[in-house]
Amino acid sequence: MNIIKMSEGIKYARRRFLGIAALSIAAAKFGMFGSANAQSSKTTPADATTIQPGTNTSFGSLKQIDAGLLNVGYAEAGPADGPVVILLHGWPYDIHSFVDVAPLLTARGYRVIVPLLRGYGTTRFLSNETLRNGQQSVVAVDIIALMDALKIRKAILGGFDWGARTADIVAALWLERCKALVSVSGYLIGSPESNKKPLPPQAELAWWYQFYFATERGRAGYDKYRRDFAKLIWQLASPKWDFDDATFDRSAASFDNPDHVAIVIHNYRWRLSLTEGEPKYDDLEKRLAEGPVINVPTITLEGDAHGAPHPDASSYAGKFSGKYAHRIITGGIGHNLPQEAPQAFAKAIIDIDDL
Numbered sequence: 001m002n003i004i005k006m007s008e009g010i011k012y013a014r015r016r017f018l019g020i021a022a023l024s025i026a027a028a029k030f031g032m033f034g035s036a037n038a039q040s041s042k043t044t045p046a047d048a049t050t051i052q053p054g055t056n057t058s059f060g061s062l063k064q065i066d067a068g069l070l071n072v073g074y075a076e077a078g079p080a081d082g083p084v085v086i087l088l089h090g091w092p093y094d095i096h097s098f099v100d101v102a103p104l105l106t107a108r109g110y111r112v113i114v115p116l117l118r119g120y121g122t123t124r125f126l127s128n129e130t131l132r133n134g135q136q137s138v139v140a141v142d143i144i145a146l147m148d149a150l151k152i153r154k155a156i157l158g159g160f161d162w163g164a165r166t167a168d169i170v171a172a173l174w175l176e177r178c179k180a181l182v183s184v185s186g187y188l189i190g191s192p193e194s195n196k197k198p199l200p201p202q203a204e205l206a207w208w209y210q211f212y213f214a215t216e217r218g219r220a221g222y223d224k225y226r227r228d229f230a231k232l233i234w235q236l237a238s239p240k241w242d243f244d245d246a247t248f249d250r251s252a253a254s255f256d257n258p259d260h261v262a263i264v265i266h267n268y269r270w271r272l273s274l275t276e277g278e279p280k281y282d283d284l285e286k287r288l289a290e291g292p293v294i295n296v297p298t299i300t301l302e303g304d305a306h307g308a309p310h311p312d313a314s315s316y317a318g319k320f321s322g323k324y325a326h327r328i329i330t331g332g333i334g335h336n337l338p339q340e341a342p343q344a345f346a347k348a349i350i351d352i353d354d355l
Contacts, residue, residue, distance in 0.1 A: 068145025090161020238334025
């Protein structure tokens with residue numbers, strides 16, 4: 001969140017006033033914040049969604065800005081003087097995961113920034129010579145560079161999949177830039193070394209695409225069939241989400257980015273120690289490999305029908321040392337939680353800001 005002068009804070013309070021009563025009524029249903037070992041609270045569809053997902057289909061015209069190694073494409077909505085929320089998508093998704101979340105937040109006075117990650121949509125590398133690197137730390141470095149370019153000192157960060165990992169990393173390593181955190185599937189920071197440990201066969205089966213991407217056949221197959229591949233992942237990761245072709249196609253257009261395949265393949269091969277990262281990020285990766293604790297206020301979310309590999313909440317609750325709550329969103333909600341349950345995700349952002 002940006003530092004706001006007293007007069008700006010008053011304007012912001014007035015913008016939020018009309019929504020406070022309704023939110024306070026709903027807040028009781030979500031449970032109180034507690035310590036890092038607080039019990040999970042479950043929300044029903046009636047609690048979590050007061051709008052029909054898919055109500056909104058577009059952010060309108062995107063903006064572009066040079067930031068670090070990239071020219072970043074991003075959506076922006078809400079008042080320029082509002083507290084900032086940065087929303088981060090995952091793979092294989094794009095900014096449309098937040099197309100219904102953003103209006104809920106702007107209605108409460110927030111300035112919402114939704115960037116396309118490296119390898120997606122209109123985001124491009126400034127130099128052809130830059131390694132198409134997908135290791136975990138560089139995506140977080142991209143977000144810090146974007147905040148610098150937009151002159152955003154501090155923001156609430158929220159995300160899922162790659163976006164949740166990136167938000168976790170920013171909160172862990174750049175504490176001064178993150179006011180609060182909303183992370184689907186919780187603590188996703190890892191390291192190639194920790195990934196060397198084999199999992200039980202059933203768990204390994206869920207990572208089939210990671211091993212497929214380790215082969216040249218997998219790279220070529222993803223390149224040729226990237227939309228078919230992405231749709232399959234959507235179906236497996238959110239088995240109860242009845243998305244239509246138009247919803248999928250809006251996001252799939254982002255996979256036509258010329259760097260998309262290279263970034264995705266590098267990410268998964270790097271995780272398995274099959275390819276190197278860049279030495280200039282070694283210090284960041286060493287810090288991440290230690291599993292740093294996150295001490296900003298945090299809400300972690302999980303859908304009750306999550307079909308993708310994800311850790312149990314009990315395994316990461318201790319990684320959050322500040323005010324913390326975990327919420328299970330019920331009603332057949334899968335991996336793409338912000339798009340499947342936008343009200344629940346938006347409410348988590350609003351609640352974490354009210355601490």
